[in-house]
Amino acid sequence: MAMSSRTAPSTSASPKRWWALVVLALTQLVVVLDGTIVTIALPQAQQELGLSDLERQWVVTAYALAFGALLLLGGRVADYWGRKRTFLVGMLGFGAASAFGGLSQNGAELIIARGLQGVFAALLAPAALALLTVTFPSGRERNTAFAVFGAVAGAGAAVGLVLGGVLTEFADWRWCLLVNVFFVVVGLIGGMLLVQESKTEGNNRYDLVGAVTVTLGLGSLVYGFSLAEHGWGQIQTVGFLALGAGLLVLFVVVESRVAQPLLPLRVVTDRVRGGAFLVQMIVGSVMIGALLYVSFHLQIVLGMDPLLAGLATLPITLSITAMVPVATKLLSTIGPRPMMIGGPLVSAIGLAYLSRVTADGSYLAQVLPALIVLGLGMAFVFVPLQNLALTGVAPHDAGAASATLNSALQIGGSIGLSVFTALYAARVADVGGGSRLDALTSGYSVAFLAAAIGLVLASIIAAVFIRGSKSELLPQGPDTEAAVSVH
Template sequence: MIVLAQLLVVLDSTVLAVALPSAQQDLGFSDASRQWVLTAYTLAFGGLLLLGGRIADRIGLKRCLALGVTGFGVVSAIGGAANSGGMLIACRAAQGVFAALLAPCTLALINVIFPDKRERGKAFGIYSGVLVAGGALGLLIGGSLTEYLSWRWCMYVNVPVTAVALLGALTVLPLLPGHHIKLDLFGGLVGCSGLVAMVYGFGHVAEQGWDSALVIGLLIASVLLLGLFTVIQSKRSSPLLPLRIVTDRNRAGAFATMVFSSIGLFGMLLFLTYQLQEVMGYSPLRTGFAFLPLLAANVSVSAMSTTLLLPRVRPRYLLATGLTIAALGLFLLTRMTPESSYWDGILPGEVVLGLGLGTVMAPCAATATNEVAKSDTGVASAFFNTSTQIGASIGTALLNTIAANATKVYQGAHPGIRAVRATVHGYVVAGRWAAGLLLMAALMAVVLITAAPFRPSEDDEWSDTGAAGVPG
């Protein structure tokens, strides 16, 4: 049930990526707007995760999970019936809101159910496998549904899945009581507004340029709002984000590594989808299958790294090695041209990318939540998810901007060039930036993370903490 709930959250980060060209054609939204179908979900999800964790502590894990699953199913059904791009984007944002209630519960339950470090390491392995495999599976499912039914079924498919997850939550989980803790709604609003302003600012650079008053104003507002959020959290007795969580060197390193990794990775999924469908002429289903080698490479290495390497090798070395290999995979993908075939332009890079990612997620998740106080377990879990989703939001907006600008410059420098060649050039430039961001993440892991391997200890005890570590 935990895996199913987490899979639901991760699937919807990518399930519409393959279907996006079909949805765009059906609903008629612009190229500049298409990124928001993906970003609206990840931004709402990441921006509200901390508040979601606190809500889970207040009303209890079971109630929170049931509320999140139910709401997710309802807005998915509405989104499937969307008659405009704006309605679809609004429903995607609503999905992100309810996903923010689900995710803190799933990761907190791992810490509750698996107190032994060895068993917890295996559980994190499954969790990390779901994080990456779920994203790749979303591409395959999205392609299949779009090919044989309609892109709308990429939303409708969530309804039966949420029904099964809800049944599992109601029948398997005990009714854990909530706790009388304060919800910092104002702090949550300020923090989320700061993140929205940042991503919205990056997202408008492609249309209006870096010197646009709107872009500059949004980015300045994001800095001010996030600074205000930090001040608010330092003065609250029950903050959404206790600053001790992010001032711990190892956890800060894990969070920073995950942000930069996500910035580099998620935007490239969108470009690869359009390369396969619009440049190479792949159908949605064939596009989904084209991502399977990435999934297979990741799952094979992830299983080995969590059982054999995580208890023996320091996380910094696993992360640095994996991210460097993943960066090499992205560099290989930047060799693609309009004439490239799948076998020489896409496959080698995505296999290397998948191999590298196999040693990233589990060490990062384990480091981010290791040795936190019982009162901070869920907060650390929620902030790890926040790091992933906010990185994905920024990455999609930022890399889309880089690609659009590179395409425009290339067209200006080569009058009469085919539009598709300029478009692919934009993808290549964005890919180089993405690879550089992965190398930056690897450097952060080496410099900041000093944690020892996650070996089991004899004094590991069962914990009874809730979503934010509150007993229950």
């Protein structure tokens, strides 16, 4: 069945498409770095606002949870209402929520602001990725555009740590939120001038039952994982995990029966795309969850101030950036499968090395080599991942597919952070006596090792699911656009 999507045919041939790529990549940078930019500022914010440790975790979790849980609905809004229109509304709301958070006077206001940021990011992110898909529909230019977009998305978490350190040190932790207003202004102007509108045609209806079940299901699941810090066997932990799993099963049943599903199951049941989504979840757990504990180790154990701690994470970004051109060339030479298998293994080596940190160890000997290796491996994942997840998707499903990819990152980050926190807390409690720094470092080590094991699992998933020749996985040429418009 052929599906039509009203796009601006001039976009893919216009030189403005590369400037549009800059705007869309900037958007992705903002929504990803906001998952970590407050991380460096958390110790200062906790002291000023009197946050408890649980509230401190929810400053990070509220954003990722709202973002991930509402992304599928945001993707369908973009498809039906108009991707450019959704992009602009999401950008405006994101800026307003950021301003509210920067001016918050207590922990509740800050957590609410972070949740609102996640709500509007759920509109913004799938609209941006869907616009990229229709702006670069096929060929070598598509590979280049997705490589740039993926690298920016991948480096965003680390960039957030650096930017958060600079702002916290020289201004105030509040500027970690207020700085978004600058990005929003640039995004709004660029979006209005450079991005062409596109949306699906026909009688489109929103799947409200699907939206409610998946939102509550993901929310319950992530909240259940967040409670695991107090024990996996606690009735609340088990109850919310079971409720979340049950609601997600109900969501699948609903999607298989409604005429216009929120998430057409064909988007995720494709073996290659399904594998890409699973890998993205694990990558999210590492880049959002594990990096939080890197920040804690740098500041609490090694005694770095916020600026130095932020700069100390910069090697991740630099190694990703340095390897992106190499990975982009290799993508067209060897194809995505070897990169998706090997990249996570390289990053796992870096995290396994990082798990050897000690309270009296040095940054240069114990942390720096691990961050460089982590970034090198991630570059080989980020370059092909976005493209793999969206290749072969019909234009009618572009928003839903891009939302699923973003949702996998954010939900993976939320679950990863919760799991790492539970493992960390259990380890610190087990250590008992001894110095506080030794206990903290032991907890961080367990979190880093768990992240390394997760990346090994990501490599196995890639080997099992991402199969096919280079031309099958990343089709080239003018026929591609026609092929993806039929399902």
